[in-house]
Every structure is written in C-alpha cells, then in structure tokens.
Amino acid sequence: MSQPPSTARTGGRVNIAFTEAAEEAARRLVNRFPFAALVDTARVGAAFALREGMSLSRPEDFGPANGSNFNVGSVDPGGDLRDLLVALHPQIQEDPYRVLETLMSQGVLAIDERVASGEILSLRDLMGVEIST
Amino acid sequence: MRLQILEITDFGPYRGTQRFEFAAEPGVELVWGSNGRGKTSLLNTMRWALFGTVLGRGGRTIPVTSVGNREETDPDTKPFRVALTFTHDGHQYRLTRAYRNDPDHPASTSGFRITVSLVKDGDALGPIDRDRELARLLPEQIARFFLFDTELLQEYEQLLTPGSEAGQKLKDAIERILGLPVLTQARDDVATHLADARRAQAKAAQKDKATQALGNDLQVASEEAEQARRNVEELVDLVTELKTEADELEKTLTSNNRFKSQVGARNAKRDEVERLATRSKERAEALAAAAGDTWRAVLAPLVARELTAVDIQLDATNQRLASALAARQIATAAASGVCPTCRQTIDADVAQELHDHHDGTEAEDVEQVQSELGGLRARRDTLRTMRADGARIARLEEEASQARVDLSDAEGQLRELQAELDEAPPGTAENIGAWLGALASTNVTLDNTRRRLSETRNDLQRKDQAVVAFSEKLRRIGTAGSGAEDRKVQLLVDLHALLVAAVDEFRDRLRDAIEDEATAVFRALSAEPDYDRLRINENYGLTILYASGTEVLNRSSGYEHLVALSLIAALQRRSPMSGPIITDNPFGRLDPTHKKHVLQALPEIAEQVMLLPYEDEIDRPSAIAELGDRFVGEHHLRRVSGTHTVIEPGAYP
Secondary structure, X not given: OOOOXXXXXXXXXXXXXXXXXXXXXXXXXXHHOOOOOHHHHHHHHHHHHHHOOOOOOOOHHHOOOOOOEEEHHHHXXXXXXXXXXXXXXXXXXXXXXXXXXXXXXXXXXXXXXXXXXXXXXXXHHHHXXXXXX | XXXXXXXXXXXXXXXXXXXXXXXXXXXXXXXXXXXOOOHHHHHHHHHHHHHOOOEOHHHOEOOHHHOEOOOOOOOOXXXXXXXXXXXXXXXXXXXXXXXXXXXOOOOOOOOEEEEEEEEEOOEXXXXXXXXXXXXXXXXXXXXXXXXXXXXXXXXXXXXXOOOOHHHHHHHHHHHHHHOOHHHHHHHHHHHHHHHHHXXXXXXXXXXXOXXXXXXXXXXXHHHHHHHHHHHHHHHHHHHHHHHHHHHHHHHHHHHOHHHHHHHHHHHHHHHHHHHHHHHHHHXXXXXXXXXXXXXXXXXXXXXXXXXHHHHHHHHHXXXXXXXXXXXXXXXXXXXXXXXXXXXXXXXXXXXXXXXXXXXXXXXXXXXXXXXXXXXXXXXXXXXXXXXXXHHHHHHHHHHHHHHHHHHHHHXXXXXXXXXXXXXXXXXXXXHHXXXXXXXXXXXXXXXXXXXXXXXXXXXXXXXXXXXXXXXXXXXXXXXXXXXXXXXXXXXXXXXXHHHHHHHHHHHHHHHHHHHHHHHHHHHHHOOOOOEEEEEEOOOOOEEEEEOOOOEOOOOOHHHHHHHHHXXXXXXXXXXXXXXXXXXXXXXXXXXXXXXXXXXXXXXXXXXXXXXXXXXXXXXXXXXXHHHHHHEEEEEEEEEEEOOEEEEEEOOOO
C-alpha cells in the first residue's frame, strides 16, 4: 500500500518547509521534547493538526513557508503520512504534501501554544494517552 | 625517673627556645595537638635527648640533618638542641643533647656535630660516666616501653601468632630487656661455629676418596642452607618493613577518620552518580529512538474513530450494493422475460408481478457503488496499517524522567559531600585516596611476601636437615683425616643442644614471672569480672582466661590494648628501670568505653604519664572527669605557621 513518494504522486512537490513562526516554535519543541531533529516536529505538528481537526486549507494569513526546507522523502520516508492524510480526507483535491506543509506549521504553532500554557508538558500529554504506571 | 623540665630549641616545628614544665604531681598530663602540629616531634624531643635518635613513621630513623627548624624553602641544615631535666633515685639530672655548628672541625662532612652533656646534682659527668649513667637510667632497648605510639600497641597481638615476623622482633626486644640475650647470643654464636665446623668437615672429607662424594654433598648442602638462611633474613626484613608501612598507613587513615568516612561517602556517591548518569543516558537514548513515532501515537485516537466510521460506511455500502444488484436483476428479468440467473423463461403473470413489485425509484448504479466500496476498503486498509504504541513511548518518557530526577538528586548530594570535603585542609581527599590505594597495594605485597617467607622457611628447614644428615653420616663413617673435624662438630652439636636447653629453661622462668605480673595488672584494670587471668605463650603473647581456664576468644580491640598495657607494666616491673610513659595517639583506635579503660589503666602503670591526643580523639570533659585527681596538667600545640608550633598551657581555646 505505502510507497515512497514520487514527484508524480506529490504533484511535483519535492520540498516543504515551516513558516518562519512555525520554525521558531518547532525549534522550541525540539529543545523541550526528546525529538532528534526538527523534521520530527514536522510530522508531529501535522499529526496534531489532523487530530485536532484543523483546517486543511491554507489560511490567508498563513504567510510564506520559507523556513528550513525538508525533502518530502525526509518528512515522510514511506509515504505513510500522505496515505493517512488521504485516507482521512479522501475528498482533498490539493497536493497532499502542500496540505501537510500547511498542517505541520499550524500544528507546531498550536502545540507550542499549549506547551506555553502548561497544557502540554510531556509526550504523554501530547499523545493524549492514559498510561497506568 | 621523673621528668621535670623540657627545653626545646629549634627542634622540628618548635622554633626558638620553648620551655615545657611537667606537672610535679603523679598523674596524667594531656598535650592536645592537631594533625601535623608536632605531637610526634614532641615525643621525639625526649627520644633525642635520651637516646640521640629521632624516629619517623613506622619507627624509621629520621636523619638529624632534617630535624632543625627551618622554612619550607630553606634547604640548609639547621642546629637544634634539647635539654631534659629529671630526677632519679633522689638525684637531679640535666641532660642536654645538641646538634650544633662545628666550625672547629672543617673535616666533618656536615659541618655539624652532636654534643651531649649530663649534669648530675650540679656536677658535669665525663663522657664515660655519662654514657654509663644514661645506659643505667633508661637504655634505648627498652624505650619502646616508655615512649611509644599507642597505635602500635596492636603489634603485641603479633605475639599470639606463631611464626609472625613482627611478633619475633617484639619477642627479641622483650628478651633483650629481660637479659636473655646473654644466652641466646651464645647459642647463636655456637650455631655459627657449628656451621663453620661442618664446612671444615666437608673439606676434610673431600680429601679422602672414600668420603669425597659425601663431603661434596655436605658442602653443597651447607652452601644451599646458608643461601636459604640469607633469603629468610631478607624476607623477614622485607615483611617487617611492609608491615610497618601498612601500620603507618592505617594509623594515618585512622587519624583522618572523619575525612576518611567523608571521602568514602563521596567516592560511593560519585560512583552512584556515574551509574545514574549512564542509566539516564540509556533511558534518554531509548526514548529518543521511540520518540520518532510520536506522530503516529498522536493520530491514534483519530485513526481509531475514523476506522469505526469507515467500517460503518462499509456495512452500509455493502447493503447498498446488494440492493443495487438485486434491482438490476429484477429489471432485467421484467424486461426480457428471462431470469438472468437461471436463464429460464418467466411467465407473463410473473413478469407482470415483477414489474408491479418495482416501486418506481431509480436503482443505484452498481459500478458506482462498487467503486465507492473499493475506496472505502482502501481507506480502511490504510488506517489499519497505522500502528502506534503510545503507551510504550509514555513509559519510556517516565523512565527517562525518573532517571534524570535520580541523577539530579545524587548530583546534589555529591555536591554537598564535596563541599564538606572542601572544608578539609587542601589535598586531604587526594591524600586519603592515595593512602587507601597505597594500603591496599602494600597489603597485597605483604601477603605475597609472607607466602614466600613461609615457603623459604620450609626450604631452609629441609636444607638444614640435609646438612645434619650428611654431617652425621660423615661422622659415623669417620676417616683418619677428618677425625678432628668430626669431633669438633660433635662438640659443637652438644654445646648447641645445651645452650638451646638453657635458653628454654630461662625463658620458662621469665614467662612464669611475666605471666604473674601481667595478670596482677590486668586484674586491676579489667572491668569484666568474668575475665580471671592471663596466660602467656612461648612468645610472651598473653591470652585472657575465664576462671574455668577456658580461653576468651575474639577479645575486643579495647582488651587487646589492656592486655598490651598489662604486658608493658609487667616488663617495667621486671626491669630494673622505671620511668614515665609518654604516648602519641593514645586512643586512636578505641571506642569510648575502651578509651575510658585506657585512661584508667595508664596511671596504674606509671606515676608519670603524658598523653598526646589529637582533638577528636577523645572527649575532653569526659577524659578530665574520668581522670579525676589523676589529671595533673594540660597543654596544646598552637600553629603559628606550617613550620612553627608553640606549646601553650591549657586546652585549645
């Protein structure tokens, strides 16, 4: 089912990036959580935005995505994220990686905000799972 | 002998001339001194005055060139002097021993010379009278029973260990005091002559063809035995040296007990911090490896909800597909009059019924519903592939967090322990670490050397037996040329046996006397009514016995000290000499109860006792209360600088 993304299936999109504000937030998250690299926060941001039902459309005030460029192969090596996006939202017409580019910035900003407010203090909070220890 | 005044000039840390007056009354004086202030040097001032020797750690002799007071950076040899005033048998003496510049004797290698003067009742004695008087008053051989470091009392335990090299040395010292050397030296001299005679016997035998081979055997055996004897002597010296070194290290560590335990705690905590740091790093790495899948766990609830929704849609769409297919079959049958499934013709009335059955609504397009179904199945399959173990990530996060907290706690405790250690004099922690390492290493070497010594002793015994066997064989064969040598050997064998028996007999008598004296002292000192008496062994080691005669096993270290003090008291009583007891570190290894026992014991042994404790060695108020009217004076050693100490009256302020 999952296949490595190709330019054909990504509509020719090769790189995606955070917005400037999102990249700053992502860097704070990398420092705050045990993520190995910024690209991990991109995946987590997109997942969080999807879970929270954030809009798939890029808002008008989104701004330019001119942060560090990630190759889509780095962000989504097996295409799982793209496939999942399509499975969850089969109706989308847009290039899935453009949607993910929107979601990852929106997601990290939202997470960063909740970290700042103390709502999310750990991966457990982020995942929203109840663990019996 | 009773000490009255000690005048010290530029000796060790005692700069200038300092005068110390001993208490006039019988009892115990305390001189408090922190480590490094000069307690051992104070003991050495008296040792120098009386015997002309200065001893360092482990009883090693310190060269006089390094004794004079000087600044750390001053390499020059300095003069010094000690004058000791004392009374003995109603006479007053003033003994002065100085190490002074010697401008009149330029040939002197050091440019210094030692001068000694003894004034008796106002008259200066000539050199011969002076030396004779000093040897009579307090010979150096028995100094260990008057001027001693209590820490070294444990050496008396060695008397109970058969074959112990330290015990043998001590036994020799005891027997020297008691006069046995006259006999033992004669025995040993005869043994030397006997060895020489056997070598001569071998030479004589080698000249005769009949005994040449045996003579050769005896010569080789004698040489081998001699070599084995030299090996034993060397190993005995080495073991004694190592034991002294280990004792000194233990003593040093004991006197730094407080810091030692702090260093121990600090080192243990440091190890714990290292372990926790490793654990924390491992947990963090495990979490970092798992954290890459966090996004999947974030989506897990959404995926689960969506899967449920898709499954419901799949059920509904399957039903729609079934309806669409059925509608299409009915429509085909009604229109064609043939059943599309079984290909049979349908009656007109049945066809009409099917036509009537149709409710008029438009049936769904089967292909479109099938396409929808395919899409839903694909979505379901995609969603099902999403696997995330959020619980594991959360657990790893908990473990990593706990490991960080544990590490942080331990690091805080380590900082506190280190801060306490930082209050110690500079280098204390490093020194203690080095001392502990050196002690462990010395003990390993000591064990190995003892093993070698034991093997070498056995080897010597075998070789001695071989010498005796060859010598005896030669004597029995007896040739014309070796008759004189054989007779000489026989004479010396007999003489040696006689002296061995004499030594044994004299020793038995001495032991009986010492046992009685020591038991009398011990009974006065012991607080344990069940301990009845002491029994002496052939090495003068003393064992405590119950009234039933049963041996007290595993006696405490406090009783070891009491037993040692009982032996010292007995030796003093059996010796024509009597004098003060001056001890360094008198309580170092003892618990409070046994410190009390020692305080009780010492005034019973000698009329004049001076104790040189360090501050933490004993609780001062308790000691003074315990001594009562036997407490007769108190001084302390005040630091002026690292090379300058002043003796002042009273306790430390």
